[in-house]
Amino acid sequence: MRPEPLPVGELLESARHRFIDRAAERGRAIRVEAPADLVVLADELRVRQALANLVDNAIRHGGGDIDLRARAARDGVEIDVSDHGAGFGADLAARAFERFTRASESRSGEGAGLGLAIVQAIAIGHGGSATILEGADGTTVRLVLPAGPPDEPEAPDPAASGAAASAPSQAPLI
Numbered sequence: 001m002r003p004e005p006l007p008v009g010e011l012l013e014s015a016r017h018r019f020i021d022r023a024a025e026r027g028r029a030i031r032v033e034a035p036a037d038l039v040v041l042a043d044e045l046r047v048r049q050a051l052a053n054l055v056d057n058a059i060r061h062g063g064g065d066i067d068l069r070a071r072a073a074r075d076g077v078e079i080d081v082s083d084h085g086a087g088f089g090a091d092l093a094a095r096a097f098e099r100f101t102r103a104s105e106s107r108s109g110e111g112a113g114l115g116l117a118i119v120q121a122i123a124i125g126h127g128g129s130a131t132i133l134e135g136a137d138g139t140t141v142r143l144v145l146p147a148g149p150p151d152e153p154e155a156p157d158p159a160a161s162g163a164a165a166s167a168p169s170q171a172p173l174i
């Protein structure tokens with residue numbers, strides 16, 4: 001795990017771009033809504049993987065347009081991946097994060113049933129969570145990840161402005 005501050009809007013935009021063609025082939029749009037300055041403290045490859053698994057699920061198992069939304073919350077940054085399909089149903093939702101859980105073959109198509117187990121492991125690895133929320137307005141999988149420090153402009157680099165470079169660091173003498 002290599003957590004670093006990452007602008008969440010950029011992560012969502014890049015997930016959108018990765019899947020936009022597959023969604024469009026099915027006549028479905030992917031929308032992104034995130035405050036410009038919202039930052040998560042996360043391992044970039046892992047959070048990208050989690051988002052990809054969720055958008056892939058929304059395309060393959062869900063229906064309608066897909067919304068990727070992020071907002072600041074009390075316990076971190078909430079990232080919602082929502083669609084407007086038939087949903088998990090209560091039985092499946094209760095065990096969807098377990099490995100190899102899938103709906104029947106006819107409903108789920110191909111897939112190993114590992115995507116959501118990986119999503120949850122990534123969320124928990126960051127000290128966060130993954131939750132299924134089913135409502136009248138659609139199906140959402142919510143990731144909560146730790147918030148990063150606010151996205152600030154880069155501090156000026158003293159070396160670049162001609163100031164003396166600091167001496168190379170030495171191992172402490174014990």
Ligand SMILES: Nc1ncnc2c1ncn2[C@@H]1O[C@H](COP(=O)(O)OP(=O)(O)O)[C@@H](O)[C@H]1O
Nearest residue numbers: 057061062087102103108111112113114115116
């Ligand atoms: N957005 C969704 N809407 C409805 N069902 C879903 C959705 N996402 C996942 N599922 C259900 O949860 C199961 C487990 O998902 P996942 O762990 O990603 O496995 P896989 O995608 O390989 O089948 C899926 O097979 C599907 O039945």
Ligand SMILES: [Mg+2]
Nearest residue numbers: 057111115116
């Ligand atoms: Mg999947």
